[in-house]
Amino acid sequence: MAYKKHVLICGGTGCLSSKSAQIAENINALLKEKGMEEEVQVVLTGCFGFCEKGPIVKIVPSNTFYVEVKPEDAARIVEEDLIKGEKIESLLYKDPSTKEKISDSDKMGFYDKQQRIALRNCGLINPENIKEYLGNRGYQALGKCLTEMTPEDVINEVKLSKIRGRGGGGFPTGLKWQFAANNHADQKYVVCNADEGDPGAFMDRSILEGDPHSVIEAMAICGYATGANKGLVYIRAEYPLAIKRLRKAMADAREYGLLGENILGTDFSFDIEIKYGAGAFVCGEETALIHSMEGERGEPTSKPPFPAESGYFGRPTNVNNVETFANIPEIILNGGEWYTTIGTEKSSGTKVFALAGKINNVGLVEVPMGTTLREVIFEIGGGIKDGKKFKAVQTGGPSGGCLTEKDLDTPIDFDTLTSKGSMMGSGGMIVMDEDDCMVAVSKFYLEFTVEESCGKCTPCRVGNKRLLEILDKITKGNGTMEDLELLRELSETIKDTSLCGLGQTAPNPVLSTLNNFWDEYVAHVKDKKCPAGSCQDLLQYTINDKCIGCTACARVCPVNCITGKVKEKHVIDQEKCIKCGACYSTCKFKAIDRL
Known part of the structure; x- marks a missing residue:
């Protein structure tokens, strides 16, 4: 059916909690009442990214972008916009600096510097309708692989793209696939890590909610390239909407012959099942994740052997996270060389960030690698809330470090962030202002990592506990200068001796704040004062x-x-x-x- 207009309504978790589904129901009821149901289609999509201004309603083809819409606004949208063609001024986005009302999302600062590859279909299609995914070049990459490319060709194309894992490690994806392909066995596995344990991170959840077929297609491509016929999605059980849409997408893919036996009439067979996690942060580490899927305690093991050699039940296993997989179909269709034209020489492509904290435009953003922190925070993010002064930004979640004003022109890529004492991580980015105490921030992240440690190795189990005790002592006004030196020494020891990435990176918030906010620590110890006025005991x-x-x-x-x-x-x-x-x-x- 050829519709004259489409009403796209955000159906991500955040907007659904603000009654976006009710908005869709109200608009549909009014359209039916007026006999317009065959002229206008209402589509509940995935996340638009601009979470600060949800629920969002977008009218196509006029590209009119309405923000903070309520169910009772449905009548005005139908009467004034869909029937009369008039824009509803009160629902348009208001630029905080110019005070100008903007109706076209392409002209908003939030979207201006974004380039959506992993998020390309989120906010555009109905994630529960496979036909809409097919209409946006869906499964063409899989078809190309199965009919025009050998497994080696596929791996070479991924290697040519220079894409690195988006889950935090940043290991070259093509090389990882090559290792899995080189290890021969009667059974191999492809695992999608959808655990996403960073506080405040929701990149992978949004992709699975808004575009689950892109991940299914990519996993099948990976299976073809590495010689695996079984896929597993490890997802935390508290993502009910993502699980529901993923299950629906898998069922539809099987019905269309895109999963299961003899895909697209070829001799390649591949299917996927879902494994649930209980929300353990350490299970983001691939060996801990695999043990959890096997029904064992989620603890990491020393490598080698790597999962590509001995993974799920001792079989060769390739593990990538959701965002990494979401990029693969576009790389296959456009070519690996195309992907390297985006980003930097050593960090190609784009990266999705969950931008949160003391920022005007909280949301999900996807920018080319090499974009600076200043551009993300002050142009896309719209600057600091309430006109407060920027103080720091934490990248990489609990495992990352706090960067300051002097770092704002730092290009965002794997190696540069690491050299600054932080990391890319899975994509958390939390902005802090003048009211945040950096000692308390370090304590907050240590509380999280101590709680989430699996306890297997002594440096992480005991060392981080001691770090937390020292930080607690300082925030209560009982710290000494010797404690500050012990903080640094113990942090370095934990980094050097812990078993897995959780322990090795847990001291990053402590070390980065010691380096960048030494005077703040000294004020807590010598003056017994918290300069930010945040530590209650002081x-x-x-x-x-x-x-x-x-x-x-x-x-x-x-x-x-x-x-x-x-x-x-x-x-x-x-x-x-x-x-x-x-x-x-x-x-x-x-x-x-x-x-």
Whole structure:
């Protein structure tokens, strides 16, 4: 059926939680009521990426982009836009700097410097309709591989692209496939790592929710190239929407002869099953992931042997993450050399980041490698919230490091970030402002890695626990200068002696903040003060001469530590004060100082 207009509505997890499905239902009901259901098609897509402004509704072909849409806006969208062709000004995006209303997403700063390859179909197609994927060159890459290329040709094309693993390790993907192909066995496996354990990261989830067929197609291509006929997707069980859409896509692919026996009439057979994880961060490491799939405790093992030689149940196994696989069909269709024209010499292609924290435009962004941190944070991200000053950005999740203002012009690629004491990781990018205490940030990440350590090796199990204890001591005002030296020494030891990547990179937040924010650590130790006013144990609230005795502070104090008569200056009993900040937040006269 040829529709005159399409209404694309974000159907990612975030927007669904904000009732985007209800928006779709309301628009469909109104279209049916007006007899327009054969003129306008409503499509629930995957994530558009601009999570800060969801739910998002996009009208095609006018390319009108509506933000923060509510179910009750459906009537206006149908009446004013779909029938009268008028844009609804109140639903358009407002540029925070120019205050201009922008209707075309292509003219928004958030999308301006993005280049979507892994996310190419997210926000464009219905992920639960295989015909829409087929209509966007879907499964053509698999067909090309099976009918025009040998397995060696496929591997050479991937090697030519210079794509490196997007899961954090950055190992050349083509070389990895080559190792798996070279190891002969009666059974081989292709594993898709969809565990995604970084706090705040949702790149892989969004791809599986918005374009599951791209991953299925890529896994089949990898199976053909490496000689495997069985695929496994290891996904955390708390991704119900991604699992649902992946299951639907797998069933449809089988029905269309794109999974299963004799794919596309050839002698190549390949099928996929789903394995569930319980959300263990350490299971992002490929050997721990494999043990978890085997029903064992998710612990890493020493390498060699690598999974390409002895992986799932001792068979040759190739492991790539979701984003890596999502790039493969485009590489096959456009050629490996095309891929190297994007990005940098040693880091080709694009990278997807989950941009979060104290940033105006929270969301999912995909940029060419080599794009600077400044471009991502201040142009795509729209700068720091509430006009606050930028302080640091954490790249690479709990395993990464904190980079500062002097690093803003750093190009984002695997090697440069590592040289700066951080890492690419799977793509988490958390922005911090002047109100963030870097000692507390280090403590936060150490709490996570200590909790997530499998406990197999002593440096990680014991060493990181000691690091956390020292950081806790410093944030409570009990630290010494000797503790700072011990922090550095212990961090280096843990990096050098831990078994797997979790332990080897866990001290990165500590080392990077020690290097970049030494004065902040010293202030905690010598002055017993937190310059950012974040560490609760180091705060002190006092009442100054601006107090008019309104009693508002006394009324909200949970421990009754504020005394004073009406219309007279009040006093805080420092012995009783629990430093909750309720008085500071309540006072309208700036009569309470936070020291």
